[in-house]
Amino acid sequence: MALNETTKKQLKEFLQDEQVLTKNDVIHDHSHEEKHHHATRSFDKFCPECSEENPDFKEPEFFCENCRSPIGSEDDAQKSKACYNCGATEAVTKEIMEEL
Numbered sequence: 001m002a003l004n005e006t007t008k009k010q011l012k013e014f015l016q017d018e019q020v021l022t023k024n025d026v027i028h029d030h031s032h033e034e035k036h037h038h039a040t041r042s043f044d045k046f047c048p049e050c051s052e053e054n055p056d057f058k059e060p061e062f063f064c065e066n067c068r069s070p071i072g073s074e075d076d077a078q079k080s081k082a083c084y085n086c087g088a089t090e091a092v093t094k095e096i097m098e099e100l
Contacts, residue, residue, distance in 0.1 A: 041084075043070040063097045065090040 038047040043060040046053055060070035062077035066088035071077045077091045
């Protein structure tokens, strides 16, 4: 049953006068599970926080020349300004790493 505009107005005024809660005044407690955002790099096999497997994993192609830590793909190596581990700025390929 739909209320006409006069009845809606009267009901609204009554609720305000009587200080009755309306559906807009009620706070709903929605317990939504927070989604975990994986902090993975392309060469991380697993998320360092939750240990879930990284679906975007790629074998690293470049490594830090100084500490031998993985840098990632050629694109990652070009975008990186420094090694996340030691701060060095030079990278070597996987082939050179295998020779060392």
